[in-house]
Amino acid sequence: MxxxxxxxxxxxxxxxxxxxxxxxxxxxxxxxxxxxxxxxxxxxxxxxxxxxxxxxxxxxxxxxxxxxxxxxxxxxxxxxxxxxxxxxxxxxxxxxxxxxxxxxxxxxxxxxxxxxxxxxxxxxxxxxxxxxxxxxxxxxxxxxxxxxxxxxxxxxxxxxxxxxxxxxxxxxxxxxxxxxxxxxxxxxxxxxxxxxxxxxxxxxxxxxxxxxxxxxxxxxxxxxxxxxxGSVNPVFITADAVTERASEIATGFLTSVSGSAGQLCTKPGFVFVPAGTGLPAAIQEATGELAEHRLLDPRIARSFDERRTEILAAPGVTALIPGGIRFDTDGHGWATPTVVAVSLDDFRANAAALVEEAFGPLSIIVETPADTDLAALMPEFYEGNLTGTLHHSTAEATGTTANAPELRALVAALAQQVGRVLFNGWSTGVAVTPAQQHGGPWPATTNDASxxxxxxxxxxxxRPVAYQNAPQAFLPDALQDTNPAGIPQHISPAGESQSWGARWRSEA
Amino acid sequence: MxxxxxxxxxxxxxxxxxxxxxxxxxxxxxxxxxxxxxxxxxxxxxxxxxxxxxxxxxxxxxxxxxxxxxxxxxxxxxxxxxxxxxxxxxxxxxxxxxxxxxxxxxxxxxxxxxxxxxxxxxxxxxxxxxxxxxxxxxxxxxxxxxxxxxxxxxxxxxxxxxxxxxxxxxxxxxxxxxxxxxxxxxxxxxxxxxxxxxxxxxxxxxxxxxxxxxxxxxxxxxxxxxxxxGSVNPVFITADAVTERASEIATGFLTSVSGSAGQLCTKPGFVFVPAGTGLPAAIQEATGELAEHRLLDPRIARSFDERRTEILAAPGVTALIPGGIRFDTDGHGWATPTVVAVSLDDFRANAAALVEEAFGPLSIIVETPADTDLAALMPEFYEGNLTGTLHHSTAEATGTTANAPELRALVAALAQQVGRVLFNGWSTGVAVTPAQQHGGPWPATTNDASxxxxxxxxxxxxRPVAYQNAPQAFLPDALQDTNPAGIPQHISPAGESQSWGARWRSEA
The missing domain is CATH 3.40.605.10 (Aldehyde Dehydrogenase; Chain A, domain 1)
Structure with a gap:
């Protein structure tokens, strides 16, 4: 050791x-x-x-x-x-x-x-x-x-x-x-x-x-x-969202899955959509010219090739976009995106083959029956993720549609399972801002509090360090009364400790 | 598992x-x-x-x-x-x-x-x-x-x-x-x-x-x-502090060591003081009536008895206050405080017997030669502690005395090794406040960032969760524009992101 x-x-x-x-x-x-x-x-x-x-x-x-x-x-x-x-x-x-x-x-x-x-x-x-x-x-x-x-x-x-x-x-x-x-x-x-x-x-x-x-x-x-x-970054799309903007969703989805040859920790790996929408057809139509990209290294390419083969061979899986991978003489793999569709029943029956992250340009569309409890879905397969996404319609954004309680329950469930919940967007491309949270429960990260x-x-x-009754001369700049660097200091109001708790007791 | x-x-x-x-x-x-x-x-x-x-x-x-x-x-x-x-x-x-x-x-x-x-x-x-x-x-x-x-x-x-x-x-x-x-x-x-x-x-x-x-x-x-x-909570006392208020320090020390029969994670376990001060004599004088207290349970009492015997038997250790422990017919141990003194050389030579926490009313005064590098002392024996304490004189508080650089180095070193640095106080009695930090590097705690x-x-x-482009209807109260509970919201100023970095580059 x-x-x-x-x-x-x-x-x-x-x-x-x-x-x-x-x-x-x-x-x-x-x-x-x-x-x-x-x-x-x-x-x-x-x-x-x-x-x-x-x-x-x-x-x-x-x-x-x-x-x-x-x-x-x-x-x-x-x-x-x-x-x-x-x-x-x-x-x-x-x-x-x-x-x-x-x-x-x-x-x-x-x-x-x-x-x-x-x-x-x-x-x-x-x-x-x-x-x-x-x-x-x-x-x-x-x-x-x-x-x-x-x-x-x-x-x-x-x-x-x-x-x-x-x-x-x-x-x-x-x-x-x-x-x-x-x-x-x-x-x-x-x-x-x-x-x-x-x-x-x-x-x-x-x-x-x-x-x-x-x-x-x-x-x-x-x-x-x-x-x-690792993360499989589930996406949930409502039927009304597909009705409203199937083509836009399909294009955004393919851009997100194929960018950087799918080798991103935030690539949308699973898309849950009600059975019978026009999304699969829209994805096939949006394909356009999906370029071939070299994967990062031969090991990643071989691993992707294996996962892709396993997924395509799983019962009930159909290829919306077959894609492919070829190897050059240096052992490098060159891939075009693969998108498959599967019913929730078949997804459940073949979870062992399907749920593990496929690191590369591949995503799985899971078509769900109308009565599916979406909030309970992901923990059944894969508990911790970096991101979770909801695509909703303009009307659904108001939170007043008939399905609003289900959507709220889904959002609450996602918030328990991921570090970032997205709405009408794609999880790839992580903005660097003070409020960003890129971390989710295991196995997305080893420490989801950061x-x-x-x-x-x-x-x-x-790590925090407290100083008790320290003379000014021995305090770090950040804690001195003169605050030489002018940083934010959270100073408890004098006498505040007197009232702590008393207010609540007197009202009880 | x-x-x-x-x-x-x-x-x-x-x-x-x-x-x-x-x-x-x-x-x-x-x-x-x-x-x-x-x-x-x-x-x-x-x-x-x-x-x-x-x-x-x-x-x-x-x-x-x-x-x-x-x-x-x-x-x-x-x-x-x-x-x-x-x-x-x-x-x-x-x-x-x-x-x-x-x-x-x-x-x-x-x-x-x-x-x-x-x-x-x-x-x-x-x-x-x-x-x-x-x-x-x-x-x-x-x-x-x-x-x-x-x-x-x-x-x-x-x-x-x-x-x-x-x-x-x-x-x-x-x-x-x-x-x-x-x-x-x-x-x-x-x-x-x-x-x-x-x-x-x-x-x-x-x-x-x-x-x-x-x-x-x-x-x-x-x-x-x-x-x-566990924690041994080192205390450093300057010669001038002893000269200024030996009796006050001795009384505070004994109160802190004997309170709750020494069964506190913040009990001062080691006191480093320059050789030749009046502190040992002051401690012996301050003894007064130290009451006998029952230890929490027979296991803790037996463990304390063993540690106390081992410490008293270590070469060079002298008992300033012998204290003692007796067992009643139920196996409970009743203890009075023990304080011992040892030179730094003997402390070093017998570290195996002396440095482990003694959970109970016992503390070790270590008398240090004039040229001791105090900042380097604790990591030599026991790296992580809940607290570290400096007792200084009124003049030393100004940070302008001849020994100020050494004291600053000691405080900086303690801040690396503990969660709370105290000045002219005792580590027992941990105030419950927003700024409190009760946690230090291993083995004081398993997580010193909290x-x-x-x-x-x-x-x-x-744990943190981010929401990206969320409709108001799907945001938690804390993040809604209307801020229904009136909590503090840190809102980045609009357009602030434009200037990020540019200021610094232009000045370079």
Whole structure:
């Protein structure tokens, strides 16, 4: 369990541990400027980086160029988060000599970085969830030294990105050891086990995520592990929605399923629609020219080929869009989207073959009888998802139609099962905003109380610390009376503690 | 792992699962009134309950009566938290058609209860961290059905408290299955393993906490487990502080060590003080009349007796206050406080015997040479603690004395190692306030990103959910434009997303 590290890895972890106090002590504004410098540097090197990425991942130039922009914008959003200061959740409870339970001391609370963190980067976002992607941005913004385990699918791009970021962080004056890159799963596991590492982040498969989460939990001193794993992202479409805009729904659906060759954790995997609507025909009509795309790597391609074959062979499954996959001489798989339809009865009867995520451009339309309890449907098959979606009609949006109670029950049930509930939209394309929630119950993530997209992700790498009756000279900036950085401080009104509870009792 | 439950436990878990949607759907104000009703009922039955508690736990009438008050106040604080609504962290990011990464949808986020939770109650707080204690208050406030596993040290009190609470919750209109009590560790483990249970809470020993945390982490669907375990709560006292108020410090220290017979997770276990001060003599002078107290149960008494004997026998250890423990014919142990002194060299040389928590009225004064690096001291022995304390002089509070850099380094190091840093105070007696943080790195707790005391504890039993482009009719109250309950909504200013990052880039 706690075998010694190789000399190279020992040096990496020792550098990260040595950097921790100095990096934690940097002013948020300094970290913000350093992060913006990384964003600027990535954009300055965009052309070179995209070329490497195209060769290693098979993703298109348009997609990868857009991903660099997204990565840079994401980094800048975290910079703004740092300057805003709300992420510190600074709370000040003034002393109260007349509190119901005796003298209440002055207690002030803020959040501090947890220490060195390892981030296992993703295959399917070689920029936005790789070396300087969302998790890395959150870790650096929090003030935690970062060790990234490069994904084996784009090692050269990882090195090139790391070189750009390292130079930018150095120029910005961040301590040596603030950011380091390592390669190899064994190296990543060894670092995750080291007692100096205080948290882990991961984006990838359920199987690997489970392995790493178990390692993190079974250490002599367990640490939090934030894994973003698998999801089938159920979509529910009402009959009236199909009547109102079948063609629009069909087009949006196919764009969402085929984008990035379906290799997105938010790809809609199941679509539940009442039997007898025009949706299947509309999907077939909307097909148009669905381009062939290379899948990320041969392993993913073989796995997709197997899942696709298994699904097509399941009893009752009919191919609305057959799609296909062919392999080139390098072992790479080139796929066009597959869409199948199946009745709910056949879906239930063949759940073992159908419910597991098919990572690639494939989706399953499940046609439901009129009396189906939609709210109870997903937990029957697959409990935790990143997203759940309802497509409704204009009239249904008012919440006054005859089926409104059923729709409300469905939305409430989805909210229990997912991190994000969408209406009349598609789950792919996750906006990076303060309110975003990208995380759902197991197996969607290993920790559904946090998000891996959006600026709230920073809180994963911080922990609260309270100071009791501290002299001003020993308080962090965030908690001082003078509030030098002008951040939001939540100060309990003086004397508020007197009335706590009394109001309620007197009314009873 | 997932063996079937006994019929009785199956009924308990099934009732909790069935209650979950209805309880989650109760308005926060309804839950607040129900929680206040429990508080009122506990106070109405205070005399009877305290008599049972005295017999079962050996704690004094004064202590237990005060604990009922604390428990009732604690419940009412959670009621106020519910009505305030800030705990929902409601965030609204309006749609933005001109966002840097394309059209940004309307995204709104709030927090929902996780579902049924099991709470393993504590031995040392038969009210405040038992059946209707802090964890239970947080779980019920969050809107999660609660199953309490009674502590074997006070089974009759647990039943009596449960009867009072059940009647109050029923009268307040909460769903059947909102709260249930079970007995026996095997039953608790079986419930913790059930897939319908979504989180666990625990207050107790490191060994049992580790066992339960491992079970929670190794379930087919892992769940969060919030254990509050062991802590030795280091105290650092400067030479000038001793010169200024040796007698006051000695008296405060003895009160803190001997209160509740030392059976508190925040008892100061180690006191580091420069060699040669008058503190040891002051402690011996302050002894006065230290009463004998019964320890909670025979197992704790035997364990304390063993630890005390081991510590007294360690080389270099001298007894400032010998104290003692005697056993009565029922096997109960009656203890008076023990305080020992040891040099840092001898403490280091005998760390194996000395550093483990001694749960009971015992503390160790460690006398440090003048050149000791205080900031590096604790991690050498025991990394995670609930609290760390600095006693300083009036002049040192200004942060301008010659030793200010060392003191700042010590405070920064403590903040990395504990959940609460105290100044010129004692760690026992944890105030229940919004800013409180009662949780520290392993082994102090299993999850140092959360607190088990204070109203922030409610967030342990909720998880965030985002709604994208949701019609008003399908949004939770907390996220509706009309904000019917008038709770705090954090609304991003329209158009703010335009400037994100741009400001920083232009200044670079």
């Amino acid at each position: 706690t075998e010694s590290l190789s000399p190279e890895l020992e040096a990496v972890v020792a550098r990260a541990a040595a950097a921790a106090p100095a990096f934690a002590a940097t002013a948020p504004e300094s970290r913000a400027r350093a992060i913006v410098a990384v964003a600027d540097a990535l954009e300055a090197h965009k052309n070179d980086l995209v070329q490497i990425g195209m060769r290693e991942t098979g993703l298109t130039e348009v997609r990868l160029t857009g991903e660099v922009t997204r990565t840079a914008v994401q980094l800048r959003l975290f910079a703004d988060t740092l300057v805003d200061g709300g992420y510190l959740d600074a709370r000040i409870d003034p002393a109260d000599t007349a509190f119901a339970l005796g003298v209440r001391p002055d207690i002030r609370r803020t959040h501090l970085p947890v220490g060195p963190v390892i981030n296992f980067s993703a295959s399917n976002f070689p920029f936005a969830f790789s070396v300087m992607g969302g998790d890395s941005a959150a870790i650096l913004a929090a003030g935690c030294p970062l060790i990234v385990k490069a994904h084996s699918g784009h090692p050269e791009l990882s090195d090139a990105t790391a070189a750009v970021a390292t130079a930018a962080l150095h120029t910005a004056g961040m301590p040596e050891g603030t950011f380091q890159l390592i390669h190899g799963r064994e190296a990543g596991v060894a670092v995750l086990q080291d007692r100096r590492i205080k948290a882990g982040a991961f984006t990838g498969s359920i199987a690997v995520g489970r392995l790493l989460a178990d390692i993190a939990a079974s250490r002599p001193a367990p640490i939090p592990f934030y894994g973003e794993l 998000t891996s997209v959006g600026t709230a992700a920073i809180s994963r790498f911080m | 997932t063996e079937s439950l006994s019929p009785e436990l199956e009924a308990v878990v099934a009732r909790a699962a069935a209650a979950a949607p209805a309880f989650a759907a109760t308005a926060p104000e309804s839950r607040a009134r129900a929680i206040v009703a429990v508080a009122d009922a506990l106070e109405a039955h205070k005399n009877d309950l305290v008599q049972i508690g005295m017999r079962e736990t050996g704690l004094t009438e004064v202590r237990l009566t005060g604990e009922v008050t604390r428990t009732a106040v604690q419940l009412r604080l959670f009621a106020d938290t519910l009505v305030d609504g800030g705990y929902l962290d409601a965030r609204i990011d309006p749609a933005d058609t001109a966002f840097a990464l394309g059209v940004r949808p309307d995204i709104r986020r709030t927090h929902l209860p996780v579902g049924p939770v099991i709470n393993f109650s504590a031995s040392n707080f038969p009210f405040a961290f038992s059946v209707m204690g802090g964890d239970s208050a947080a779980i019920l406030a969050a809107g999660c059905p609660l199953i309490v596993k009674a502590h074997s040290g006070h089974p009759e009190l647990s039943d009596a408290t449960a009867a009072v609470a059940t009647a109050a919750l029923h009268t307040a209109g909460m769903p059947e299955g909102t709260f249930q009590l079970i007995h026996g560790r095997e039953a608790g483990v079986a419930v913790l393993q059930d897939r319908r249970i979504k989180a666990g809470a625990f207050t107790g020993s490191i060994a049992v906490g580790r066992l339960l945390a491992d079970i929670a982490a190794s379930r087919p669907a892992p769940i969060p487990f919030y254990g509050e375990l 607190t088990s005391v204070g109203t922030a504890a409610i967030s342990r039993f909720m």
